[in-house]
Amino acid sequence: MISVHANGDTVVDWEDWSAPLRQFAQASGLVVSAYDNHARRQTGPLHSSRTAALLASSNLWRDGGPGALLEQELAIQVLDHGAAVATTFCDALRISAMPLTRFGKTYGVIVYGWSFRDFSSPMACDRIARQVGLLGHALWGEVRLESPVSDARMAVLTSLLRTLVDSTDRHREAIAELNRVNRAREQFLATVSHEMRTPLAALSLRLELMQRTMPDLPEAAKSSIGIMRKHVAQESLMVNDLIDASRTLTGQMSIERQPVSLGQVLHDAVSTVEINAHDKQITLQVTPADYAARVLIEADPQRLQQVVWNLLLNAVKFTPEGGRIVLKVRQEARHVVIEVIDSGQGIEAHDLEHVFGAFNLQKQGNDSGLGLGLYIARHIVELHGGTITVTSAGLGHGATFSIRLPLGAA
Template sequence: MIHIAQPHVAQIDWDGWVAPLNQYALSTGLAVSAWDAQGRRTVGPLVSSRTTRFLGTGTLWNESGAGAEFEREIVAAVVDSGAPAPDRMFHGMRVSSLPLTQSGKVYGVLVFGWCFRDFTSPLECERIAKLSGLSGQALWNEVRLEAPVSDARMATYTALLATLAGSFDRQREIIDELNRVSRARDLFLATVSHEMRTPLAALSMRVELMLRTVQDLPPAIEAGLTAMRLHVRQEAGMVDDLIDAARTLTGHMSIVPADVALGRIVRDAVSTIEPAAHEKGIAFSVAPADFGDGITLAADASRLQQVIWNLLLNAIKFTPDGGAIRVAIRDSAGHVEIDIADSGQGIAAEDLPHVFGAFTLQTSGNATGLGLGLYIARRIVELHGGTLTVDSAGTNRGTTFTIRVPRGRDGAIE
């Protein structure tokens, strides 16, 4: 057995090669196999011509067959040089090769051909048949019914396979690079988000401490500290959004469902934003009046409250002074639906498909935030086995978001 050095490359999905190589074999009539860099056949031999199909019934390409050993020698030469080996002859049959590369390293070799370049003789067929455990006369009967593959035709077939392999390998490299960039981005986002949270928490605590304990602060300093407290809270909110987005992107966001009363969740979310609504003179209504106290569902209360709070905050942000916001709760067919409708600036039809994208910002009225709130909200609802949808009649005609989640634990995903 020939030892072949192994280059360090990512895991290869050899199954992906089967379909294109099989199509190549059918189109050209050549036999083709794929080998890894350690000298193991991973695909094939794939055959379609009368001659190669007949050879496949013998021992030629068995693990210890003469043809398999011949191909291993070719693979070793290609891996060692990093270039196609010169065509080699196996008792008159031409065998060619092409290296498979990833990031500049050879991770495998395509071995193809097993065809005669000109009309052969019964004697050569007898030699090949003897090495394959077949009848020489039977092999000759198959070979003489097929035309040989000329140098020009073989050059065309080789160029075709090179194009196929190059395209396949470039696609694989692009996918690997995209995955690498994605992993690096997600790790960076998660790490930086956590590193930012600690100093913000310390700053918030010290500002709050000064406002509560220092007596007779000059008005200008008190106003400055109050503004600083607001800005720190805004920054902390954005960091929390970054952390949630990082968890979503890396698949680490989860929920812990428990039996909870919907009324408490809605009340807690509404109480948080009511002062902001009153400040803008926005008419706020909830139906039914009991906030859904009679509805119990399996949900992560804090996460579902986060969704409702985010939608209500957006509604206030994009609704002008004197506008209206309506929350409607419906319980039917094992699901709970919550509509949050406003009379605000609305969403243009062409923008609706992009509302839930990450880092999607409204073009007006959004002086703060990263555009992650709706992206995170939809993921939280999906983790509950539900859906979050949006509808708008157009610009300045209001917006309605609809949360739909199952009541029972069967729909919840941990």
């Protein structure tokens, strides 16, 4: 992962680099390290050969050691010039460095190598050993058993490492750009939603005042004002959904838990949709009849009522005239289950997994809304530590939405 602080500094999660660089070190036999944009080593030295393991036991790569200082010098050169560099240690071991770049900016350096170009000698190993605090014959005993890395092979390994680095950086560039676009979209959604709420509220107030203060209007005008108020109310609901969705997307939605009677929450939710059910001659049954008034939970009553109201309103919307809706509550050992069961149009099997997605608008029988209600409902239920699911036998067989909430110590 990569991010940018307000002061312009690039912040990198260097743990992301450990796995791919370790795999490269094991496959190539080279020693690999990663440095940040201040030439400080963040990962490594990663190695797999016996010679490298022996060198790692010396003071070569320790803080202030000759190898650590040499790698830091190479890192500084790459950071200053943005280009790959190479050098040798004791005129025997080859070390190279290449830049890490994202969006055209160098944010780190990969230092790799510590390999012999050809077969070494006891004298060369003795010279290196004196520099790092090892015994010359011990180093020679390991070096003579390993194959050197020729110029051709080193070029291939460098090309492979460059491909690995570039593909990783381009992949993370794409992720960073996608995150930026998502943040911009969420901010736009939140801003537009809030800006729309004020004029809608003013328009609704003016229409209400017209109905109250102008009783002598022609019937056609009164009817038009009533229709306009209905449309404004629908638009207000959609704006509220947009605001809730934007809060969900940006992680700003929260709940305020308190001990509440589940029966009161359910009763308030039912009372808001009763007139809609009555208009379609839909039977609305609650089981048990007291709305499970004795069940106490820790919840945000307004948010939980919003969830149940949304499920009931959807059930009314997608249930034909003369249909039936049942709101059923049952208490388990540690949970309470709320079910909304309707005899409506049902949901096809391949659509069930998408029901709780954002902007998932079911077209059939739905002339309003943005398809955000169930998305918001799922998030509210999850904030309560619960789950919400849906089942349906298919088109024409109705649907059952089930909310499962933990019982709080109210």
